[in-house]
Amino acid sequence: MRGDRHQFEQWRRRRLDEVELDYLFLDGSHFKCHANAAAEPVLAAWGIDTDPKPVFVGLDAASSESGDAWEGLLTGLGERGLGCPLLVISDGAPGLIGAVERTMGAALRQRCLVHRARNILAKVPKNAAAEVKADYWATFDVPENIEPGRDAVAYVHKRIDAFAKRWRDSYPAAVRCLLDDRDSLTVYLRFPREHWPRTRHSNFIERTFGETRRRVKVIGRLPGEHSCLKLVWAVLDRASAGWRGFTMTPAGLRLLQDLRRSLHDPPTQLPQRNSEVHTEPGVAPADPVGAIA
Numbered sequence: 147m148r149g150d151r152h153q154f155e156q157w158r159r160r161r162l163d164e165v166e167l168d169y170l171f172l173d174g175s176h177f178k179c180h181a182n183a184a185a186e187p188v189l190a191a192w193g194i195d196t197d198p199k200p201v202f203v204g205l206d207a208a209s210s211e212s213g214d215a216w217e218g219l220l221t222g223l224g225e226r227g228l229g230c231p232l233l234v235i236s237d238g239a240p241g242l243i244g245a246v247e248r249t250m251g252a253a254l255r256q257r258c259l260v261h262r263a264r265n266i267l268a269k270v271p272k273n274a275a276a277e278v279k280a281d282y283w284a285t286f287d288v289p290e291n292i293e294p295g296r297d298a299v300a301y302v303h304k305r306i307d308a309f310a311k312r313w314r315d316s317y318p319a320a321v322r323c324l325l326d327d328r329d330s331l332t333v334y335l336r337f338p339r340e341h342w343p344r345t346r347h348s349n350f351i352e353r354t355f356g357e358t359r360r361r362v363k364v365i366g367r368l369p370g371e372h373s374c375l376k377l378v379w380a381v382l383d384r385a386s387a388g389w390r391g392f393t394m395t396p397a398g399l400r401l402l403q404d405l406r407r408s409l410h411d412p413p414t415q416l417p418q419r420n421s422e423v424h425t426e427p428g429v430a431p432a433d434p435v436g437a438i439a
């Protein structure tokens with residue numbers, strides 16, 4: 147146990163100066179670790195570096211998934227040397243989005259399509275859910291002859307309009323849910339096609355969180371915050387060793403290089419506590435491979 151604790155402390159304090167991420171995935175999950183208190187979130191960050199291999203970079207406990215909590219985690223990563231990624235993938239929680247915009251304003255942001263699907267289906271009766279779900283996912287199918295970038299984004303936005311036209315009379319709340327923040331649903335289409343299946347959602351780390359919850363279910367409540375973090379870290383760290391990297395084609399590599407030049411030339415550092423470095427949220431230079439219209 148002492149060895150595990152030592153390894154965990156070394157991991158959470160290690161420098162990240164040599165880690166350059168293309169993609170950063172953010173997600174949280176709730177665990178009971180304090181007596182007479184509701185379950186509280188553990189926030190996690192992992193990414194795909196430029197090799198492109200998976201890297202588990204951050205983990206922290208919080209009392210809520212507030213903007214301050216997420217900003218603390220992201221700022222801490224910057225203090226340890228992590229630079230700004232090209233794309234951040236997360237759910238649509240306002241606190242999380244705000245924290246990303248304040249700390250990683252030079253990055254693009256992709257809203258998790260799995261979380262959005264759940265939001266939409268929650269507004270649809272069960273007897274229609276299967277049909278609406280199938281139509282939702284078909285919306286994001288892009289023919290092979292359409293290149294990543296402007297054309298792929300425009301194609302899917304037409305499909306989103308078609309989905310809205312089909313279902314707006316029957317399920318207007320579901321359609322409004324899809325159209326809200328719609329631009330954030332298609333940002334992944336600006337990146338290499340071979341990465342699309344894994345960059346359009348943050349569900350992978352959520353599944354790993356599920357394994358952790360199964361392990362603690364028999365306990366009911368963990369004996370404290372540090373024990374909770376250490377257990378979650380142990381499961382995620384072990385799982386990350388088996389995570390697959392991304393396939394990289396020459397065309398995909400060129401596309402990422404073009405995006406890196408347009409977004410991070412010169413390289414963008416994350417703001418640190420008491421730092422005067424600020425980034426403008428949501429502002430990025432023009433994309434030579436096709437910006438969102």
